[in-house]
Amino acid sequence: MMNRRLPVSLIFTAVLGSLAAQEASSPAASITAAEIKHHIYFLASDALEGRYIASKGYEIAARYSESQFMAAGLKSIVQVEGKPAFLQPVPVQKRTTKSAPVLTIKTPKGEIVLTHGKDFKWLEGDILPCEGKTMDVVFAGFGIHEPAAGWDDFKGLATEGKLLVIWPGAPLKKGKPVLPAVMHKNYSSVLGWSQKLMGMLSLRAAGVFMVTDPSIAALLDRNRAKTETPQVVLANQTAPSFIPWIVTLKSETALALMAGQSGTPKKAGEADAAKIRPGRLAGVTATVAAAFDAEPLPAWNVVGVVEGTDPVLKSEYIAVTAHLDHLNPDSKGAIRNGADDNASGCAGVMEIAEAVARRPFKRSVIFVLFAGEESGLLGSRHFLTECPVPRDKIVADLDLDMIGRTDKAGEADRAHYALDADAVTPEFKKLLIAVNDRTVRWPLKYDRQGVSAGSDNMTFGTFGIPGVFFFSGSHPDYHRATDDADKIDYEKAEALSRLTYELAAELGDKPLPWKK
Numbered sequence: 001m002m003n004r005r006l007p008v009s010l011i012f013t014a015v016l017g018s019l020a021a022q023e024a025s026s027p028a029a030s031i032t033a034a035e036i037k038h039h040i041y042f043l044a045s046d047a048l049e050g051r052y053i054a055s056k057g058y059e060i061a062a063r064y065s066e067s068q069f070m071a072a073g074l075k076s077i078v079q080v081e082g083k084p085a086f087l088q089p090v091p092v093q094k095r096t097t098k099s100a101p102v103l104t105i106k107t108p109k110g111e112i113v114l115t116h117g118k119d120f121k122w123l124e125g126d127i128l129p130c131e132g133k134t135m136d137v138v139f140a141g142f143g144i145h146e147p148a149a150g151w152d153d154f155k156g157l158a159t160e161g162k163l164l165v166i167w168p169g170a171p172l173k174k175g176k177p178v179l180p181a182v183m184h185k186n187y188s189s190v191l192g193w194s195q196k197l198m199g200m201l202s203l204r205a206a207g208v209f210m211v212t213d214p215s216i217a218a219l220l221d222r223n224r225a226k227t228e229t230p231q232v233v234l235a236n237q238t239a240p241s242f243i244p245w246i247v248t249l250k251s252e253t254a255l256a257l258m259a260g261q262s263g264t265p266k267k268a269g270e271a272d273a274a275k276i277r278p279g280r281l282a283g284v285t286a287t288v289a290a291a292f293d294a295e296p297l298p299a300w301n302v303v304g305v306v307e308g309t310d311p312v313l314k315s316e317y318i319a320v321t322a323h324l325d326h327l328n329p330d331s332k333g334a335i336r337n338g339a340d341d342n343a344s345g346c347a348g349v350m351e352i353a354e355a356v357a358r359r360p361f362k363r364s365v366i367f368v369l370f371a372g373e374e375s376g377l378l379g380s381r382h383f384l385t386e387c388p389v390p391r392d393k394i395v396a397d398l399d400l401d402m403i404g405r406t407d408k409a410g411e412a413d414r415a416h417y418a419l420d421a422d423a424v425t426p427e428f429k430k431l432l433i434a435v436n437d438r439t440v441r442w443p444l445k446y447d448r449q450g451v452s453a454g455s456d457n458m459t460f461g462t463f464g465i466p467g468v469f470f471f472s473g474s475h476p477d478y479h480r481a482t483d484d485a486d487k488i489d490y491e492k493a494e495a496l497s498r499l500t501y502e503l504a505a506e507l508g509d510k511p512l513p514w515k516k
């Protein structure tokens with residue numbers, strides 16, 4: 001329930017501020033560093049306390065964004081209690097562990113009961129899709145999805161709703177790496193786990209057992225278990241999503257539950273590809289029991305539309321998105337204002353919305369500021385499962401998550417990451433390169449180069465919707481109390497917002513190369 005009100009004077013100052021600067025002739029030229037600065041200084045002020053999901057500061061940010069969408073002339077498209085609204089409620093709850101999860105594994109050789117903290121550890125993801133269910137257990141080999149390098153452990157494997165056992169390391173043939181040297185080295189280190197998990201996004205597994213050898217276990221043991229702090233989760237997501245329940249499992253436990261099965265390793269540290277063959281573990285199932293206290297929390301996505309001008313193409317949508325939430329104060333109580341992460345992206349979206357509304361495209365454009373990205377992409381997951389427009393009519397997602405800073409790797413030319421552009425189709429990346437070359441010409445880096453961050457574009461990607469994730473990279477102020485508005489490169493934020501506008505214009509008015 002929204003029963004708190006924010007100071008009206010704040011809304012008015014913001015709305016008037018943006019109206020004053022609406023005289024440039026080209027729509028893209030109306031996207032200015034000055035207006036972006038205005039939004040960022042508001043959203044990243046101490047008054048908003050870091051915009052943590054379900055906080056008072058988040059609600060103020062949502063109301064501010066709503067007023068910006070209204071002032072720009074966007075249409076509301078979400079229905080709340082039968083009325084059109086800009087704020088889409090997101091059913092979020094805070095879950096506190098009452099009793100730690102217990103895993104019971106049935107195997108043909110008998111039952112194994114696993115205790116949390118001793119035999120396994122919950123590191124990431126939602127437990128909801130696993131609770132109270134009996135799940136098949138599948139051995140997914142090394143869990144490496146690198147089809148371009150000739151290796152895919154998931155090929156032909158039934159994974160939806162299953163619990164996957166992932167063996168550590170990377171394959172060897174006659175003692176030599178199967179994968180290219182750098183890739184092999186990466187997958188053999190603890191860092192390789194994040195790459196493995198990225199490769200599992202489309203599998204819709206219920207859970208993942210990351211089997212740890214002693215060297216990796218020691219490193220992962222430093223991560224806090226998810227049972228130690230309350231979880232903020234989607235209350236209505238009980239079907240497997242793209243973020244599975246991720247737990248670590250000791251080698252000896254994994255070997256015990258796979259005992260007697262063909263194609264499974266027989267000793268810890270086994271890396272011989274000839275001895276590892278993914279497949280369903282015959283007669284092996286798992287059930288999870290846990291108890292939680294749940295408290296509903298208020299949260300909203302901010303959603304607005306500029307309708308297309310073409311009678312046919314207006315039924316298709318380009319999504320322009322950013323997450324509005326950030327983090328709680330740090331352990332010392334300092335507010336983390338999240339100026340770059342992600343007041344900058346939200347400011348960009350607001351400015352692009354205003355520009356598109358001045359001269360609409362043939363296709364419609366849907367603008368969304370998401371809740372709960374930092375808590376596990378909650379807002380985008382809810383948006384796409386309870387989509388206010390037909391989901392298969394969304395043709396692309398342009399996601400701005402940090403557009404105002406530069407990491408160390410980009411110091412020389414202020415290059416920015418434009419990630420995942422070829423994750424769904426190579427045609428999207430080609431189009432992005434062509435549009436940038438023709439318009440803004442900002443130096444872009446398309447490859448991850450060790451950057452493992454993900455954002456709401458991944459949710460679109462799992463539904464087959466291509467897109468791009470504009471990202472500053474992990475600079476020293478990332479997720480710290482020092483991510484402040486005075487450190488933003490406003491010229492860069494303007495350039496990237498204009499580039500996103502140009503990309504939306506291309507997608508909005510032209511045939512889509514990947515839909516021929």
Ligand SMILES: [Zn+2]
Pocket residue numbers: 323341342373401402
């Ligand atoms: Zn972010």
